[in-house]
Amino acid sequence: MKMMTPKSEAELAEMVAGxxxxxxxKGGGTRGLGGAGExxxxxxxxxxxxYEPGALTLVVRAGTPxxxxxxxxxxxxxxxAFEPMxxxxxxxxxxxxxxxxxxxxxxxxxxxxxxxxxxxxxLGVRFVDxxxxxxxxxxxVMKNVTGYDLxxxxxxxxxxxxxxxxxxxxxxxxxxSEATLTVATAEAAVAVKxxxxxxxxxxxxxxxxxxxxxxxxxxxxxxxxSVSYRASRLQEILVPFGAVTxxxxxxxxxxxxxxxRDVAPFHGGAGDVWRLSVKPxxxxxxxxxxxxxxxxxxWGGGLIWALVPEGTDLRARLGGVAGHATLVRASEATRAxxxxxxxxxxxxxxxxxxxxxxxxxxxxxxxxxxxxxxxA
Amino acid sequence: xxxxxxxxxxxxxxxxxxxxxxxxLPEDAVIHDxxxxxxxxxxxxxxxxCPPLLAVLPSSxxxxxxxxxxxxxxxxxxxxxxxxTSLAGGALPTADSVILGVARMNEVLETDYENRFIRVQxxxxxxxxxxxxxxxxxxxxxxxxxxxxxxxxxxxxMNSGGAHCLKYGVTTNNLMGVTAVMMDGTVxxxxxxxxxxxxxxxxxxxxxxxxxxxxVTEATLRILRKPEGARPVLMGYxxxxxxxxxxxxxxxxxxxxxxxxFMDRPCIEACEAFAHAGYPMCEALLIVEVEGSEAEIDxxxxxxxxxAAKHNPVELREAADADEAGRIWLGRKSAFGAMGQINDYMCxxxxxxxSSLPMVLRRIGEMSKEFGLDVxxxxxxxxxxxxxxxxxxxxxxxxxxxxxxxxxEILKLCVxxxxxxxGEHGVGIEKRDLMLHQYDAADLEAQMAVKxxxxxxxxxxPAKVFPLAVSEARRAxxxxx
Numbered sequence: 001m002k003m004m005t006p007k008s009e010a011e012l013a014e015m016v017a018g019x020x021x022x023x024x025x026k027g028g029g030t031r032g033l034g035g036a037g038e039x040x041x042x043x044x045x046x047x048x049x050x051y052e053p054g055a056l057t058l059v060v061r062a063g064t065p066x067x068x069x070x071x072x073x074x075x076x077x078x079x080x081a082f083e084p085m086x087x088x089x090x091x092x093x094x095x096x097x098x099x100x101x102x103x104x105x106x107x108x109x110x111x112x113x114x115x116x117x118x119x120x121x122x123l124g125v126r127f128v129d130x131x132x133x134x135x136x137x138x139x140x141v142m143k144n145v146t147g148y149d150l151x152x153x154x155x156x157x158x159x160x161x162x163x164x165x166x167x168x169x170x171x172x173x174x175x176x177s178e179a180t181l182t183v184a185t186a187e188a189a190v191a192v193k194x195x196x197x198x199x200x201x202x203x204x205x206x207x208x209x210x211x212x213x214x215x216x217x218x219x220x221x222x223x224x225x226s227v228s229y230r231a232s233r234l235q236e237i238l239v240p241f242g243a244v245t246x247x248x249x250x251x252x253x254x255x256x257x258x259x260x261r262d263v264a265p266f267h268g269g270a271g272d273v274w275r276l277s278v279k280p281x282x283x284x285x286x287x288x289x290x291x292x293x294x295x296x297x298x299w300g301g302g303l304i305w306a307l308v309p310e311g312t313d314l315r316a317r318l319g320g321v322a323g324h325a326t327l328v329r330a331s332e333a334t335r336a337x338x339x340x341x342x343x344x345x346x347x348x349x350x351x352x353x354x355x356x357x358x359x360x361x362x363x364x365x366x367x368x369x370x371x372x373x374x375x376a
Numbered sequence: 377x378x379x380x381x382x383x384x385x386x387x388x389x390x391x392x393x394x395x396x397x398x399x400x401l402p403e404d405a406v407i408h409d410x411x412x413x414x415x416x417x418x419x420x421x422x423x424x425x426c427p428p429l430l431a432v433l434p435s436s437x438x439x440x441x442x443x444x445x446x447x448x449x450x451x452x453x454x455x456x457x458x459x460x461t462s463l464a465g466g467a468l469p470t471a472d473s474v475i476l477g478v479a480r481m482n483e484v485l486e487t488d489y490e491n492r493f494i495r496v497q498x499x500x501x502x503x504x505x506x507x508x509x510x511x512x513x514x515x516x517x518x519x520x521x522x523x524x525x526x527x528x529x530x531x532x533x534m535n536s537g538g539a540h541c542l543k544y545g546v547t548t549n550n551l552m553g554v555t556a557v558m559m560d561g562t563v564x565x566x567x568x569x570x571x572x573x574x575x576x577x578x579x580x581x582x583x584x585x586x587x588x589x590x591x592v593t594e595a596t597l598r599i600l601r602k603p604e605g606a607r608p609v610l611m612g613y614x615x616x617x618x619x620x621x622x623x624x625x626x627x628x629x630x631x632x633x634x635x636x637x638f639m640d641r642p643c644i645e646a647c648e649a650f651a652h653a654g655y656p657m658c659e660a661l662l663i664v665e666v667e668g669s670e671a672e673i674d675x676x677x678x679x680x681x682x683x684a685a686k687h688n689p690v691e692l693r694e695a696a697d698a699d700e701a702g703r704i705w706l707g708r709k710s711a712f713g714a715m716g717q718i719n720d721y722m723c724x725x726x727x728x729x730x731s732s733l734p735m736v737l738r739r740i741g742e743m744s745k746e747f748g749l750d751v752x753x754x755x756x757x758x759x760x761x762x763x764x765x766x767x768x769x770x771x772x773x774x775x776x777x778x779x780x781x782x783x784x785e786i787l788k789l790c791v792x793x794x795x796x797x798x799g800e801h802g803v804g805i806e807k808r809d810l811m812l813h814q815y816d817a818a819d820l821e822a823q824m825a826v827k828x829x830x831x832x833x834x835x836x837x838p839a840k841v842f843p844l845a846v847s848e849a850r851r852a853x854x855x856x857x
């Protein structure tokens with residue numbers, strides 16, 4: 001297939017301005033999405049532009065591999081605190097995840113519940129809109145309310161408003177140590193209560209997940225003395241919910257959270273995978289309604305990963321619960337039939353369509369990806 | 377500061393508008409007497425005043441929707457107002473506008489400790505949100521200095537910050553959902569108790585849009601459990617360069633204080649006279665605060681003091697008890713008030729990369745001599761959010777204009793240094809005409825396109841944020857009555 005491979009923002013802008021049909025924006029291609037249109041790979045617009053560890057700021061071009069960024073940060077004992085998921089295991093894809101792809105999808109991992117989402121760490125963007133115009137918004141400083149916050153709008157717009165070329169991110173120190181407490185809970189309702197107790201404590205829990213086959217996991221990170229102190233205080237809080245064991249080896253703890261982040265229990269096998277964002281205490285009831293083969297709960301219950309038989313319309317089982325469901329793994333046919341994203345209610349749909357029409361007047365950027373599925 | 381000329385057609389509509397509004401609001405919620413509308417002639421940017429055509433004080437989302445629908449039908453501009461504490465003129469009316477104040481909407485609608493959120497009407501003050509959850513040891517993190525008075529509505533409009541955002545983020549990082557009303561009266565619900573948007577991040581877009589996209593009437597806010605304790609340490613240095621280096625070293629060492637505040641000599645002197653916090657008299661003072669258990673605080677402050685000591689401080693002192701900690705913070709939080717007792721002042725809030733701090737402070741010092749006006753600096757050093765206070769005498773003809781010209785030069789300097797015009801106060805009218813120093817025409821066009829979608833007639837707070845010449849073609853044209 002023909003693919004555009006611009007090496008610079010200017011070149012990309014020219015290509016978009018001159019495009020005569022739909023374009024499919026690609027970073028590392030690890031998210032398993034595809035659609036009509038000529039592929040535009042941003043992978044060639046790569047490299048670290050600026051890194052100031054003392055200011056906790058990183059400016060990188062969008063095609064920069066996440067692994068490269070993590071290595072650069074690790075050398076200064078820092079990291080991306082929003083803990084972006086690596087989709088390759090779940091989706092069986094290859095390639096190198098790029099920071100542009102992470103930002104475009106607002107991809108955040110277990111630490112989202114404490115530290116915030118990708119969008120909360122995004123300080124500035126440069127992008128090429130659907131007319132081929134280069135637009136800047138935000139900057140590289142941590143507090144910036146100069147004009148509208150298009151930075152947030154671009155995070156999670158999946159390339160439908162513009163093609164990201166550069167992002168500025170706030171980074172954070174990598175803590176000295178971490179530990180994971182496991183509570184022997186079997187029932188989701190009990191697990192959600194345990195997670196709420198931990199997250200509502202002053203002990204800075206940075207991960208709260210429940211795998212029905214492994215129990216409730218609670219993560220703490222920080223200086224070693226803090227971690228051991230908080231682990232013992234959390235143990236007191238959690239014991240009423242089930243027997244508590246502490247995994248204090250940082251490697252073991254980080255392996256547990258890498259698996260949760262990447263939804264490891266769903267790797268390999270068949271079935272569609274959905275990702276639901278709900279109010280944490282609604283999660284047990286919602287999950288029961290899904291009749292899924294297997295579920296995982298992250299974000300204290302606020303994020304549900306559900307494995308269901310292929311082609312299942314999970315949204316139809318959701319009912320009137322506040323929140324949204326995204327179809328992460330499915331065949332192209334199922335994706336086309338059900339839509340990847342939750343249809344927005346009016347008048348939000350009208351606003352979103354209006355924004356897309358303004359940022360991409362010809363409707364050429366990832367057309368149809370975020371719009372409503374066409375009724376058969 | 378120029379404002380658009382009032383539209384005579386709108387001015388002529390006053391009586392009709394009053395009678396239509398009285399059909400949807402209680403009698404006392406429609407303020408049209410000229411003596412009374414004067415109460416809404418300005419916000420905390422008091423150099424600019426203009427009484428509105430009238431003011432309305434709705435009590436519910438439905439009433440807000442009714443008001444907006446009527447004003448939309450009549451083609452009348454609406455200026456939303458929280459508590460009127462904007463330092464940027466965000467709530468400054470024009471003579472042909474209706475002030476829509478949300479002050480009567482201050483109820484707590486829901487508190488949920490298990491899911492850690494509170495839902496409030498946006499007229500509620502910032503501090504009283506924490507007040508509503510304090511008994512359970514929770515708090516709402518963003519803490520602008522005006523938190524006693526400022527309303528959540530304004531916090532959302534300006535995406536307010538505060539001293540503790542180094543750790544907890546600003547309003548947008550703590551806002552989970554809103555009920556908002558668009559200019560045509562349409563009520564929208566965005567977000568809620570769940571995290572992140574299913575579609576485009578419209579919540580992130582509305583936060584910080586300065587009341588130009590919609591009027592936010594209800595908000596779901598993240599609440600957090602209070603830390604076990606907190607303690608500040610004071611450190612004084614002979615130069616701001618050294619203090620800037622200390623800030624960088626602390627951050628690099630992997631300690632993330634909850635706040636790092638900076639004051640220079642003029643500010644230290646004023647605050648000390650006001651709050652008697654025991655500040656040392658030196659060129660640069662840092663207040664660094666950490667949180668946790670007693671032992672955790674000792675450990676973190678131990679690390680910080682080690683770093684501080686390497687740079688030869690003239691003073692290095694931990695708060696001995698809660699009382700001393702309170703006074704240290706009182707000094708900092710009353711900085712604006714303390715300066716206000718001595719002089720008229722203009723407060724800027726440009727943000728810069730922490731690394732360019734020494735250069736920017738040096739240049740401000742030089743400019744202070746050039747313009748002949750003194751400057752006191754107080755700011756959130758951890759995130760580079762500066763608050764230079766330019767001192768002037770409003771009664772001396774020409775000083776306000778000199779002060780504004782000086783302020784503009786400082787803000788341009790912030791942008792040149794890699795920063796921005798405003799870190800937490802907003803653009804309003806104050807920085808409106810400087811926007812082209814930070815953004816080019818295409819950047820502003822993209823932002824204005826967003827307003828076109830939410831408010832096609834540009835009736836909601838129209839004369840703010842964008843330079844008047846840039847937004848001129850879009851702003852409401854006179855309509856036939």
